[in-house]
Amino acid sequence: MTEKSPETKVAEAQTAALELAKLSDERRSAAIVSIADAIEDRSDEILAANETDVREAEALLEDGEYTQALVDRLKLSPSKLESIAEMVRSVAEQDDPLGATQTARRLDEGLELYKRTVPIGVIGSIFESRPDALVQIAALSLKSGNSVILKGGSEASESNRILFEIIREATADVPTGWAQLIEARADVDALLEMDDSIDLLMPRGSSGFVSYIQDNTSIPVLGHTEGICHVYVDEDADQSMAVDIAYDAKVQYPAVCNAVETLLVHEAVAESFLPEMADRYAEAGVELRGDDRAREIVDMAPATDDDWASEYGDLILSIKVVDSLESALAHITTYGSKHTESIVTDDSDRADEFMRSLDSASVFHNASTRFADGYRFGLGAEVGISTGKIHARGPVGLEGLTTYQYYLEGDGHRVATYAGEDAKPFLHEEIEDN
């Protein structure tokens, strides 16, 4: 069989999307459960394909082309597959995100307006090495009635191919064409041109890659280029809580976008807090870079302007001593990426001021920035995290994959009746019990 062009795949996805939008939640969810079953039934095939990917990636470790972290993310295991199947079932069990009436308004007698949730249409998802991302994104798309174009990392190509095949076969009961796999990097550029047929792009990857997508398409893009998250230790912070939170936010998983990159410390507590904090970080091998005032208290490398604007994604942290909450806010406004910021304080007024002054997607009080995640937030799963402000912010789950449509039921109503000299006034009353 000749490989289809990306144009043909997207056209098929578009046709399927219109059909998919009319399917009941029961049909969509049953198909998702079939995916989970098939992943369990065919786990040997998946693990064999994944072993090929892992072996090839390991061969490239020595060249320094791939990191051990990438190989770790790539690797599947029987227990990992089991948890993927569980995650898929949990998506199926979520409430139907479609057909919810957001507004029901009587414009006039016999003229009723309904605003209801509907799928977005065709979503283009371009993601990194973890093969579980493909399954998660496919399940969320199907549950929300969207067609999806999937483009995974080349290092996971064998794993992605078998997972995609399993998903397509398991969902033969819904309009074929709802899921499409794109493998060539060049096909991504073709996708970027299809602003007539793709409704939303969700890239996940390096900051440079996401910027490239944003700069080269007029399709709306949801995602984040950077996760420069901050923890601010206020003068009224519980010191032991502050140490625990700042430790967790950096060390629990430093490679991810919701890890903290800069720690801001109020000058009133810096002399007591920083030495204890530095000891904890030293245990985990965290490299510290500080401003002059931080370095007067603890010995560390100097931080430059580049540090404040860096997402290390590693066990490195920049530290700045500030003289007030306002200085902390100004720093975050200047250098932050509107992802997630946390204040540690026992003063609730100052917590409120901090949270209300920042326009980041997630603002936390006395909690680790690492909580900014679709699963932890209770969204079931996430297709990605958005630092944009339009449509969906922060962790994006099913709701972020829906939009709405206006339905107007009339009885021959004409606008002329409501215009001009003897214009009839509108009722504009809410319809109860819709």
Next chain:
Amino acid sequence: MTEKSPETKVAEAQTAALELAKLSDERRSAAIVSIADAIEDRSDEILAANETDVREAEALLEDGEYTQALVDRLKLSPSKLESIAEMVRSVAEQDDPLGATQTARRLDEGLELYKRTVPIGVIGSIFESRPDALVQIAALSLKSGNSVILKGGSEASESNRILFEIIREATADVPTGWAQLIEARADVDALLEMDDSIDLLMPRGSSGFVSYIQDNTSIPVLGHTEGICHVYVDEDADQSMAVDIAYDAKVQYPAVCNAVETLLVHEAVAESFLPEMADRYAEAGVELRGDDRAREIVDMAPATDDDWASEYGDLILSIKVVDSLESALAHITTYGSKHTESIVTDDSDRADEFMRSLDSASVFHNASTRFADGYRFGLGAEVGISTGKIHARGPVGLEGLTTYQYYLEGDGHRVATYAGEDAKPFLHEEIEDN
């Protein structure tokens, strides 16, 4: 005083936006009422400035550079100003779109997540000749806590300047800088580059202009390039209702985006319906262009492929006879712009099929397409109409100018507690009465 650069204006708007987000609805609404009062108090100044614009535009009528329709839209009168002031007051009276809790969820004991509506930030609005657009957009932005960069048409420059001055002076009680006026066309290109500081662009104008904006910025754009709306007269349509609706949809105001451009008629009723319809249209001077089957029934010019894809914005209409609902849907899917489509039928199943099969922002049953409008929909007013599917669709009012933010209140919670072998499970329970 030297004119500020667009960069300075946007930076001021950004600073003001963070302050504005913290203001109470009372303060924002009081400022909006002040705008209405000032428009009434200073109506003489506004009318004088407007007269200058109108005189200059009329001078250009003979060159054919401007149309009479444009001059009509430009012209203000005492009664027009009165209705503008009324509209502004009605925006002030709307419910506060900010601070609404969309979700309240207990992730674990003492760890509570709140998803609340917040302003988007800085909005760039580029609009056409009607000076009332400036006032409407400014009022909606302020009510929703957004800073706004306003760029009106050059033909309305005197009117816009005085209206802007009045708005700024009347709102001295809210952070200055929340509204900014841009006058030079070249400054629009500067705005398009400011993807770090402008959160959303809402262009209103010709299809070519909106496409230009979309193609030349990575800022999210909300708007519509085209309004190719359809009315489908089904085999079970009430003929007199169908004639009334199709007449209203074309004739009531042909220059606007929600006017019908193509009429689709089921073959079973075409022979009876088309002659009556053509007579009605003839009274209003509507030029008809039809496919072969329509032309067999009524004498009219032939329609080409270009006609099906045209937004005439004038008293011209294309007509096609179709053999089924499916053919009508296929035509709309091929040529429509996802704005507004209406079916006229007494068969509710077929109405349902029509409405559920189309992914247009607004789908109507037995009503004129001209109802697709923020005021008629009961949104109070609109900043524009969107044919995109992301964030806000159809007529965009206050709600479309908001986004949300996640607030997490913890008590020293760390992610490490919920990860690994002995991971504590999340509660993920809704919080009642938040």
